[in-house]
Amino acid sequence: EADIYQTPRYLVIGTGKKITLECSQTMGHDKMYWYQQDPGMELHLIHYSYGVNSTEKGDLSSESTVSRIRTEHFPLTLESARPSHTSQYLCASSPPLSATEAFFGQGTRLTVV
Amino acid sequence: AQSVTQLDSQVPVFEEAPVELRCNYSSSVSVYLFWYVQYPNQGLQLLLKYLSGSTLVKGINGFEAEFNKSQTSFHLRKPSVHISDTAEYFCAVNNGGYQKVTFGTGTKLQVIP
Numbered sequence: 001e002a003d004i005y006q007t008p009r010y011l012v013i014g015t016g017k018k019i020t021l022e023c024s025q026t027m028g029h030d031k032m033y034w035y036q037q038d039p040g041m042e043l044h045l046i047h048y049s050y051g052v053n054s055t056e057k058g059d060l061s062s063e064s065t066v067s068r069i070r071t072e073h074f075p076l077t078l079e080s081a082r083p084s085h086t087s088q089y090l091c092a093s094s095p096p097l098s099a100t101e102a103f104f105g106q107g108t109r110l111t112v113v
Numbered sequence: 114a115q116s117v118t119q120l121d122s123q124v125p126v127f128e129e130a131p132v133e134l135r136c137n138y139s140s141s142v143s144v145y146l147f148w149y150v151q152y153p154n155q156g157l158q159l160l161l162k163y164l165s166g167s168t169l170v171k172g173i174n175g176f177e178a179e180f181n182k183s184q185t186s187f188h189l190r191k192p193s194v195h196i197s198d199t200a201e202y203f204c205a206v207n208n209g210g211y212q213k214v215t216f217g218t219g220t221k222l223q224v225i226p
Contacts, residue, residue, distance in 0.1 A: 042216070
């Protein structure tokens with residue numbers, strides 16, 4: 001059973017607010033990912049990390065930022081939320097240097113009003 | 114570079130009928146292939162994976178997939194679908210090492226009563 005957790009599951013917030021989406025995993029995985037997904041649409045990689053202090057932009061440009069200070073924790077921050085940020089955000093992790101699957105959290109559905 | 118193409122964005126099928134969801138990949142090295150399922154408002158759940166060995170892979174919920182190296186395909190099949198199979202299905206590839214997991218654009222399976 002995968003152990004990767006995202007909080008909150010749902011968030012409705014006003015324009016201009018700063019928000020942090022939390023993602024934690026207890027599997028000791030080095031690789032972690034953030035995907036953005038509009039309802040019923042494809043996954044877009046927005047951030048990934050190979051390990052502590054390693055973060056890179058993904059394939060889709062995003063105004064969000066991430067940090068990786070601890071192996072188990074990979075939070076995503078929006079300094080000033082806008083309605084265009086309304087989407088579902090999925091966090092995932094996978095072991096290093098191995099060809100195995102990514103494990104996903106349940107996602108955070110963000111609505112900016 | 115690795116990539117995945119899911120040829121059908123939507124597949125409607127009657128209940129108890131068979132279904133095939135198509136996936137083609139490209140990779141310059143050995144590949145590891147995955148199928149995920151996503152139910153509404155959920156994260157992605159692994160259905161099955163091909164790492165090596167037998168080219169016919171069986172997964173959860175009665176699904177199976179066949180790895181075909183010559184055709185660079187990894188199609189997902191189920192002999193008899195149920196209403197509960199209605200979901201979105203994502204094919205993914207990972208070359209291992211420091212490569213990211215790459216996802217296809219997804220196929221929505223709609224099972225019609």
